[in-house]
Amino acid sequence: MELFRETHIDFLGKKWLFIGLSLVLTVAGLASWILKGGLSYGIDFKGGAEMRVRFQENPPVDEIRKDLGQKIKGEISVQPVVNTGAPELLIGTEIADETALNQNRELIEQALRSMFGGGAGKVDLNNASNDEVATLLRGKPGVPEGEDDLQKLVAAIRDHRIAKGGLIRSMDELTGAGASPPVIETLKQNASLGKFAILSTEVVGPKIGAELKKKAILATLYALGGMLIYIAFRFEWIYGLAAVIAVFHDTLITLGLFSLTNKEISLTVIAALLTLVGYSMNDTIVVFDRIRENLKTSRRGSMTELINLSINQTLSRTILTSGLTFLTALSLWIFGGPVLEGFAFALVVGIIVGTYSSIFVAGPILEFWNDFSNRKPAVASGPNRPASIEKPAATIEKSGTDKPAVNQPAGKKKIVRR
Numbered sequence: 001m002e003l004f005r006e007t008h009i010d011f012l013g014k015k016w017l018f019i020g021l022s023l024v025l026t027v028a029g030l031a032s033w034i035l036k037g038g039l040s041y042g043i044d045f046k047g048g049a050e051m052r053v054r055f056q057e058n059p060p061v062d063e064i065r066k067d068l069g070q071k072i073k074g075e076i077s078v079q080p081v082v083n084t085g086a087p088e089l090l091i092g093t094e095i096a097d098e099t100a101l102n103q104n105r106e107l108i109e110q111a112l113r114s115m116f117g118g119g120a121g122k123v124d125l126n127n128a129s130n131d132e133v134a135t136l137l138r139g140k141p142g143v144p145e146g147e148d149d150l151q152k153l154v155a156a157i158r159d160h161r162i163a164k165g166g167l168i169r170s171m172d173e174l175t176g177a178g179a180s181p182p183v184i185e186t187l188k189q190n191a192s193l194g195k196f197a198i199l200s201t202e203v204v205g206p207k208i209g210a211e212l213k214k215k216a217i218l219a220t221l222y223a224l225g226g227m228l229i230y231i232a233f234r235f236e237w238i239y240g241l242a243a244v245i246a247v248f249h250d251t252l253i254t255l256g257l258f259s260l261t262n263k264e265i266s267l268t269v270i271a272a273l274l275t276l277v278g279y280s281m282n283d284t285i286v287v288f289d290r291i292r293e294n295l296k297t298s299r300r301g302s303m304t305e306l307i308n309l310s311i312n313q314t315l316s317r318t319i320l321t322s323g324l325t326f327l328t329a330l331s332l333w334i335f336g337g338p339v340l341e342g343f344a345f346a347l348v349v350g351i352i353v354g355t356y357s358s359i360f361v362a363g364p365i366l367e368f369w370n371d372f373s374n375r376k377p378a379v380a381s382g383p384n385r386p387a388s389i390e391k392p393a394a395t396i397e398k399s400g401t402d403k404p405a406v407n408q409p410a411g412k413k414k415i416v417r418r
Helices: 012-035 061-071 100-116 130-137 147-163 171-177 181-190 206-234 237-260 267-297 303-313 315-335 338-360 362-374
Strands: 048-055 076-081 088-094 196-204 396-398 404-406
Touching: 012 237, 012 303, 012 338, 012 362, 048 100, 061 076, 061 088, 061 100, 088 100, 100 196, 130 147, 130 181, 147 171, 171 181, 206 237, 206 267, 237 267, 237 338, 237 362, 267 303, 267 315, 267 338, 267 362, 303 315, 303 362, 315 338, 338 362
Parallel strands: none
Antiparallel strands: 048 088, 048 196, 076 088, 396 404
């Protein structure tokens, strides 16, 4: 399928416009990076805890953020999670050391209980552990006397809560979990049902976060280095250098836009960046491969014309693949919610930047190198080398006495001195 059969766009004639745009974006990103003291890293890299909390009703996000900010030191992030079927929040906190985790968790639970909890002094059944529920029921009327039977009842209550999405709205619901009326009555008297439930807690220590950051940087550099070696072997070293510079350009601009928009770098963002490294490289290689084919078949025109021809010939393929991938990434960005926002934003920006870098960054590098090479003095001719410099009309020949003799022009007599 081809959208364009024959186009004659002078892409390299517009290279300075896009090179200037790249320089502006790069400088702006680096300036933001330096002024803010570096990139903003997520909990994956700087260490911290992240809780996923479900609520019965839409919670007041600003009030929760303000209340937690007064009780917990360090950065607090409170983000709504969409498209889950119930109101949910992701609450993230920094931890300076491992011992601060439990303390922060307790502070978050206390803050949530004060705003959404049930009766004071009672066990919150929506957030109680199995041991807490078993302790509450043990020895009460109607509760099985055997420990095994008690644990089965507690597990049935837990499974019912999970089936309800983490939230039990009424004690009477537990009839379906096998709880007898005396058990339900005991729970009504000694337990409460908070309007929130902590679904999960993820923890990353500061040491692990620093190690993940180091490995993420190394993974990106190893990917670029491996591609440089392969392309230099498969094509020529200048092709590999041009492709790696273009991909490095894409990564640098994408990270700069993350800094300018105050978005966090997480492990999913690193996954998106590595995806873009391969995607942009593939797009560049398609153009380079066409340039190599045209070099074998075309004997006319300059290198600039040949690069323009190759880009025009692959334009339809570039628009189809990049366009469809861009629409998919854009849908993730718009409808994916805050959990996928960083990943989708990196893909959207990277696809745009990667597509034009394959044309307006990698192509001009080849053009500049070709112009530079043609200015060098020519060397001995050979395969794929420029022709050698022509010899002058008068050449030096060896005489019988090993003395040089100058060849005389035709039609003239040799003068001999006696």
